[in-house]
Amino acid sequence: MPAPSRTPTPACPSYAAVLQLPYARRTFTAALVGRLSYGTVSPAVLLAVVHSTGSYATAGTVMAVLGATAVLLMPLRAALVDRHGPRRALLPMAMLYGGLLCVLAAVTWRPGTPEVVLGAVAALTGMCAPPLGPTMRSVWAELVGDRGLLQRAYSLDGVAEELLYVIGPLVVGAVLAFAPPATAILLSAALIGLGTLAFVTSPALAGVRVPAGAVRGLKLSRVRGLLGPVVVAAGMGLALSAVYLLVMAFAEQRGYGDAVVPWMLAAVSAGSAVGGLLNGAVNWRTAARVRLACSALGLGLALVAAGVAPGLWSLTVAVACAGFFVAPALTTAYLLADEVAAPEARTQAGAWVNTAVNAGSSGGSVVTGLLIGRLPVGVCFVISGVVAVVAGAGSVVRPPRRGGWSRPRGGAAH
The missing domain is CATH 1.20.1250.20 (MFS general substrate transporter like domains)
Known part of the structure; x- marks a missing residue:
């Protein structure tokens, strides 16, 4: 590169x-x-x-x-x-x-x-x-x-x-x-x-070069370093997919109709966009793994609040607050993946985080679909929030540092 x-x-x-x-x-x-x-x-x-x-x-x-x-x-x-x-x-x-x-x-x-x-x-x-x-x-x-x-x-x-x-x-x-x-x-x-x-x-x-140590797949030592961001990404994907289904179930059970659902889901995206831009604008001094855990905690608490929301507007505010932590968490997960990956495995590291988000989303859709109808919607929101918090707890453990920013880089930009 x-x-x-x-x-x-x-x-x-x-x-x-x-x-x-x-x-x-x-x-x-x-x-x-x-x-x-x-x-x-x-x-x-x-x-x-x-x-x-x-x-x-x-x-x-x-x-x-x-x-x-x-x-x-x-x-x-x-x-x-x-x-x-x-x-x-x-x-x-x-x-x-x-x-x-x-x-x-x-x-x-x-x-x-x-x-x-x-x-x-x-x-x-x-x-x-x-x-x-x-x-x-x-x-x-x-x-x-x-x-x-x-x-x-x-x-x-x-x-x-x-x-x-x-x-x-x-x-x-x-x-x-x-x-x-x-x-x-x-x-x-x-x-x-x-x-x-x-x-x-x-x-x-134009100057991209394949590193001499390029490997076919991630080694076990690198997988250990990726465990934190991958687990958090999977938890975020699961929680988000639960939100989409639970919002629809909430609107149906309360008789609001399907017309309000897109607006409530748009609130999640809007909150995520605002949170992502603000997160990128701050010159953080806190360690990335701590920020990742805090973002997961924030998402979890917002989903718990959604579980006790009495009406449409309070639920919309709660899911918008949940969305506020999504983009910062994913951005930080990608930063951590880049930090622990050796240069010859950088793309793979980001791909594992991406895969975890999507796999968590798919699994969350299945699990939430099974829970809806068996448990109250509010309880399902709380469960999804707990999942996010538990996933975030794993990111606090310091992984072995590999490559990333500690490696000197020489040469001109172009």
Whole structure:
């Protein structure tokens, strides 16, 4: 990777300082274009399969297969990026992923495709999804030579990624106004192809070199260091997925109707965006592992408060407060992963945190779905809060320090 810039940074650098790094805006924009594909592909595939088969059960199964292969195999794809470099690894993945999305669009364009074919294509598609998020965070860690500035870069990255999952469904909705759902899958393929191509051809990646000690996977010593952030990320994912289902159950049981649910969920996203931006703007002196535990504690207490909320507005405030701690926790988890990972495993470390969030979210949806109806909604909120707190407690243990910022880096920026 290119060495960090030698340009002095102010004591409390701003978000503008992040984007003023050489080639940062171009590289970040390209990555966001590609990552927007992940915001559009889920609603596009869901609607296209329903349009093709008329079955929500089939659509749910196809989505589960696509999501499982994409998430569970992400560390393996990230290992390929670490081993071969972004330019050699990401572009073939994006070409395969985009091509298979085109195949998926073709088989859902008209009714009649067997369900097993849809599932097989979805599984192959998920296997090839390029890890643009973890790779972009790895690039941030190489471009930025200041720990405080890296925190701002990760915060900006996290907030932008969350907004992509808000914008994605809106883009799909606009496409559906004049074209069938399968067209939105083709749009997802175009986004991943163009975004990845622009990303890997950015001058910021021109000096990327595969470390001499590149490994096929994370060693046990590195896994120990990753345990804290991975466990917290999984707990956050579980708690968040519980919030989404519990908000819907609360609205249904209290007779508020489905119309209020999107606004309450938007409050979670808005709180997360505000929390992420504020977290990145503070020049923290507290250790990252302590901040991670405090964020998990804050989320847990907010969810407990949601459990005793008497009405719609009080619950909305409580879930917005819960969202306030989400982006800071995830940003800090990525920082810790980068801190304990050796340079040759940096992308993999971020991918493990990303995988933990998604795996926790999937598991949380299943568990919460089973609990709703058996326990009061308030009790379910409290249980999800306890899970977040327990997960955060593990991050206080100091992991073995490996690589990260203690390693000297030489050479000019470009």
